[in-house]
Amino acid sequence: MKNDEKKYEDVIKALKGLQEVKAPENFEADLQRRINSEKFSKKEKKSFWQNIFVPAKLIPSLGLVAVAVVMFFVVDTNSEEMDNPFLIEPRVREDVFAVTEFEEVEKKQDELAKQKSIKKEEPAVEMKTNEGQLRSSELKSSEDESIAGRDKSKLDNILTDENDADQNQGFTAGAYSAVESTLTEVTESPQPTVPSETSSGLVTGQSITKEELNFRQVQLSEKEQKVVNELKNQVQSMERVDKSQK
Amino acid sequence: MDIKLRELSDEELILEFQKNNTEDAFNILVQRYKNPLTNFVFRFLGDYASCADVVQETMIKVYRYKDSYSSVAKFSTWVYTIAGNLARTEYRRQRRRNIFSIDDYGEEHKTYDLPDESSRPDVITDSGIKDEIIQKALGKVKETYREVVILRDIQGLSYIEISEILGVNEGTVKSRINRGRAQLQELLKGIYKE
Numbered sequence: 138m139k140n141d142e143k144k145y146e147d148v149i150k151a152l153k154g155l156q157e158v159k160a161p162e163n164f165e166a167d168l169q170r171r172i173n174s175e176k177f178s179k180k181e182k183k184s185f186w187q188n189i190f191v192p193a194k195l196i197p198s199l200g201l202v203a204v205a206v207v208m209f210f211v212v213d214t215n216s217e218e219m220d221n222p223f224l225i226e227p228r229v230r231e232d233v234f235a236v237t238e239f240e241e242v243e244k245k246q247d248e249l250a251k252q253k254s255i256k257k258e259e260p261a262v263e264m265k266t267n268e269g270q271l272r273s274s275e276l277k278s279s280e281d282e283s284i285a286g287r288d289k290s291k292l293d294n295i296l297t298d299e300n301d302a303d304q305n306q307g308f309t310a311g312a313y314s315a316v317e318s319t320l321t322e323v324t325e326s327p328q329p330t331v332p333s334e335t336s337s338g339l340v341t342g343q344s345i346t347k348e349e350l351n352f353r354q355v356q357l358s359e360k361e362q363k364v365v366n367e368l369k370n371q372v373q374s375m376e377r378v379d380k381s382q383k
Numbered sequence: 384m385d386i387k388l389r390e391l392s393d394e395e396l397i398l399e400f401q402k403n404n405t406e407d408a409f410n411i412l413v414q415r416y417k418n419p420l421t422n423f424v425f426r427f428l429g430d431y432a433s434c435a436d437v438v439q440e441t442m443i444k445v446y447r448y449k450d451s452y453s454s455v456a457k458f459s460t461w462v463y464t465i466a467g468n469l470a471r472t473e474y475r476r477q478r479r480r481n482i483f484s485i486d487d488y489g490e491e492h493k494t495y496d497l498p499d500e501s502s503r504p505d506v507i508t509d510s511g512i513k514d515e516i517i518q519k520a521l522g523k524v525k526e527t528y529r530e531v532v533i534l535r536d537i538q539g540l541s542y543i544e545i546s547e548i549l550g551v552n553e554g555t556v557k558s559r560i561n562r563g564r565a566q567l568q569e570l571l572k573g574i575y576k577e
Contacts, residue, residue, distance in 0.1 A: 141557075145564035151571060152536040155514050158425040160417040161435055168413060168439050172446055 393458035401449050409449075413442050416462055419538060423463070424470045426533045429522045430477070437473050441466040460547045463540070467530060467548060474526065520570035528563030535560050 399408040425434040444465050534540045546553045
């Protein structure tokens with residue numbers, strides 16, 4: 138260490154020989170003035186809440202709050218216009234929906250038509266052998282079909298299938314009488330009546346009888362009824378003749 | 384009261400100021416340290432106007448943060464630490480200002496030393512001018528070395544005190560002092576020949 142000081146002896150001497158720089162004469166006065174000014178500024182300093190509740194700041198902020206409240210009640214944020222169109226689920230198109238259902242209905246209708254055609258063939262054969270059995274089977278089959286077919290469209294389809302089958306095969310006297318008899322038996326009245334829609338199973342979706350089906354029913358006049366009765370008698374007489382021949 | 388206070392040491396005065404908020408104690412400390420601090424800061428900065436501001440700022444900090452002084456350390460160490468930090472900050476601020484003001488006109492980004500014929504060694508006749516040369520040479524010494532050289536060779540502080548002020552090891556202080564002296568010797572070659 139002493140070697141180092143010897144080495145730089147000249148430098149150390151030069152530095153130690155420098156004149157001492159003194160503070161300015163008014164140093165202490167300036168210092169006191171600055172300290173007092175800081176004290177004064179500290180006393181003047183307002184608190185946080187005092188700064189906030191100054192009218193110059195309070196009025197604009199209150200105005201802003203009022204505008205925000207008004208905007209909140211005026212603007213309906215739940216309106217559809219405000220919804221993001223990318224987040225809204227598309228509306229269901231009824232026509233497209235109906236088409237898809239119709240396809241299913243068509244399939245079911247085809248299946249039912251096939252079943253119906255099979256069942257129709259069986260009673261036609263039996264009709265020739267036994268009139269009583271035919272009537273009962275017709276009645277049962279019609280009731281079963283009416284119970285099974287809870288859909289109006291299906292039932293209408295069944296009816297149309299029946300009519301088609303009748304048109305193709307020809308309306309035999311036995312079949313006609315059977316239909317007539319079932320009508321009279323089920324309704325338990327001589328005249329066919331129009332069923333009420335409200336009391337029917339169509340509305341409730343329960344088991345549906347043939348009377349409740351929504352096909353066209355014609356009110357026969359007395360003359361027409363007489364003609365029908367005559368035809369019935371003729372058919373019955375013909376059947377008896379056939380039986381006696383067999 | 385004033386006479387009694389003048390007899391107290393620096394540490395006793397600052398404690399008196401801390402406990403009883405005695406303004407006279409603070410004023411005595413200011414009287415004791417205003418010149419040494421002014422000398423230290425002036426030698427570091429080389430500018431008297433800014434030096435006075437830095438020393439005043441140092442005293443204001445002592446006044447404001449008197450409670451942060453710990454009686455474990457010497458008062459001189461504490462006050463020199465404050466003054467050194469403020470002086471360094473001021474020096475860097477001045478240097479930035481000079482760089483932006485002069486370098487903007489230069490083609491290359493380097494500072495220019497303006498020739499001063501009066502500071503030539505053969506022209507030196509007066510001790511005042513000699514002081515000026517040494518001061519300019521000090522200004523050219525690296526900042527970290529300059530501070531320790533001033534504290535050691537001008538202010539006369541011990542190595543331990545300097546290490547406490549700067550917060551570095553005593554060995555680091557010694558090596559910095561040697562490097563600073565070496566740089567200064569190189570800069571002041573001409574003066575010694577005479």
